[in-house]
Structure formats: C-alpha cells, structure tokens
Amino acid sequence: MRCLEIFIAVGRTARAQRTLSGLALAALAACTSGAAIAQGNAAVSAKAAACAACHGIAGKAPLLPVYPVLAGQTARYMYLQLRDFQEGRRVNELMTPLVAGMTRDEMRELSDYFAAQKPLPQGFAPDPQKAVRGKAKADETLCTMCHLGGFAGQNEVPRVAGQNYPYILKQLADFKTRRRTNDAGTMTSVANTLSDQDIENLAHYLVGL
Numbered sequence: 001m002r003c004l005e006i007f008i009a010v011g012r013t014a015r016a017q018r019t020l021s022g023l024a025l026a027a028l029a030a031c032t033s034g035a036a037i038a039q040g041n042a043a044v045s046a047k048a049a050a051c052a053a054c055h056g057i058a059g060k061a062p063l064l065p066v067y068p069v070l071a072g073q074t075a076r077y078m079y080l081q082l083r084d085f086q087e088g089r090r091v092n093e094l095m096t097p098l099v100a101g102m103t104r105d106e107m108r109e110l111s112d113y114f115a116a117q118k119p120l121p122q123g124f125a126p127d128p129q130k131a132v133r134g135k136a137k138a139d140e141t142l143c144t145m146c147h148l149g150g151f152a153g154q155n156e157v158p159r160v161a162g163q164n165y166p167y168i169l170k171q172l173a174d175f176k177t178r179r180r181t182n183d184a185g186t187m188t189s190v191a192n193t194l195s196d197q198d199i200e201n202l203a204h205y206l207v208g209l
C-alpha cells in the first residue's frame with residue numbers, strides 16, 4: 001500500500017468514525033517518514049496506521065516507551081482491553097477517546113492484526129543484578145502460573161516478555177494503587193505484595209525476556 005492510499009483510507013475511516021480524525025495527520029507523518037505498513041488486509045492496515053502515531057509501525061517500536069508494545073501481544077487480551085477502555089473499566093486520557101466509536105469487529109480486527117506482528121528486540125539494557133532479583137521475585141510469586149513460562153501470555157493473560165520498561169513500572173504501580181482495576185482482582189492482589197524495589201527489579205527482568 002502506498003502512502004497516498006494509506007492517507008486516503010485513514011481519512012475515509014476518520015470521516016466514518018469521528019474519533020480517529022485527529023490521527024489522520026499523525027498517520028501521514030508516520031507514513032511519509034518512510035516506514036512501510038505491514039502487508040495484510042488493506043483496510044485493517046489503514047486503521048492500524050492511526051495507532052502507529054503512539055504504538056509505532058505495526059505496534060513494534062512505540063514512539064515513547066511509556067506506550068505499550070502491541071506486536072505479538074495476545075489477541076484476546078488486546079480485544080478485552082479495547083472493550084474495557086470503551087466501557088470505562090480501564091481509563092487513559094489518550095486511549096479512551098480513541099475507542100469511543102470503534103465497533104467490536106474493528107476491535108477484533110485490530111487485535112488480530114497486532115497479535116500477528118513480530119515484536120522487535122528491546123533497546124533497553126536491563127541491570128543484570130536487578131534482573132536476577134526480579135526473576136527470584138517472579139518465581140516466588142508464581143507469576144508464570146498465569147502468564148506462562150517466559151511471560152509469553154495466553155488468551156486473556158497478557159504477554160509481558162519484552163514489554164517496555166516504563167510501561168511495566170506504570171502498570172504494576174497502577175494495579176498496586178488501584179488506578180487500574182479492570183483485572184478482576186488478580187493483579188491487584190499480586191501487586192499489593194510487591195515493594196517499589198520489587199517492581200523495579202521485575203521490570204528489569206521482564207524487559208529482557
């Protein structure tokens with residue numbers, strides 16, 4: 001798909017779905033910077049281009065590490081998060097307005113699209129000693145009972161391996177302080193047992209997986 005076609009397609013989406021209109025320009029910027037949109041269903045790629053402004057092209061290398069990597073995340077988890085943002089169970093000033101006009105089918109398409117992308121290796125260099133302590137804490141807390149070995153994730157349990165460092169810190173802190181409560185209590189009770197130092201060590205471990 002060529003840049004012009006992407007821009008026209010995003011513009012069309014933007015008109016049909018007023019929530020995305022502010023992002024057409026960002027999509028054009030991402031496009032004209034020479035980045036290629038991954039092949040696949042053209043309409044889905046065009047919608048995903050609007051996400052590139054923050055989550056990076058094909059969800060791989062987010063613009064700022066406080067935005068999560070979407071590439072390789074489980075489709076079921078992403079779909080549930082988009083639905084939670086729309087229904088106000090998860091709140092974020094950037095994501096909430098974006099999903100306002102999204103249909104369930106669009107949520108599914110976008111989730112399948114990002115789940116099929118391969119994440120890039122992390123640029124962040126973890127502190128080896130903190131990573132060792134993080135692994136010990138993860139073993140002790142039985143995180144992988146839910147997140148699976150290597151934190152690869154499954155269905156509604158997210159992949160955390162190779163996620164961005166500041167994003168992991170923020171989510172664990174958000175669960176602990178109950179700023180994020182859409183987890184049916186699973187993560188809140190886990191995060192309650194973690195000190196700030198544990199959270200930092202865990203993030204050094206997880207980013208390097």
Ligand code: HEC
Pocket residue numbers: 023047048050051052053054055066067068070073078079081082091092094095098110158170
């Ligand atoms: C303006 C920036 C921005 C844009 C554009 C954007 N997002 Fe996000 N997105 C965020 C931020 C910030 C978060 C993390 C919110 C938090 O800290 O809880 C997020 C979180 C998410 C999550 C949850 C990920 C996780 O690991 O829990 C999904 C799924 C998601 N976005 C999908 C999308 C899709 C699909 C699009 C395009 C339609 C999109 N985003 C566009 C900023 C953005």
Ligand code: HEC
Pocket residue numbers: 068080137138141142143144145146147156157158159160168171172182183186187190202
């Ligand atoms: C009882 C099952 C369970 C255990 C144990 C568990 N988690 Fe989770 N975790 C989840 C679920 C489910 C979610 C997604 C919650 C939601 O839907 O909002 C999650 C979300 C997360 C997230 C946010 C991911 C994102 O993309 O936003 C992080 C980070 C995380 N877990 C890390 C951990 C760590 C580290 C441990 C161990 C200290 C752990 N989890 C233990 C079930 C679990």
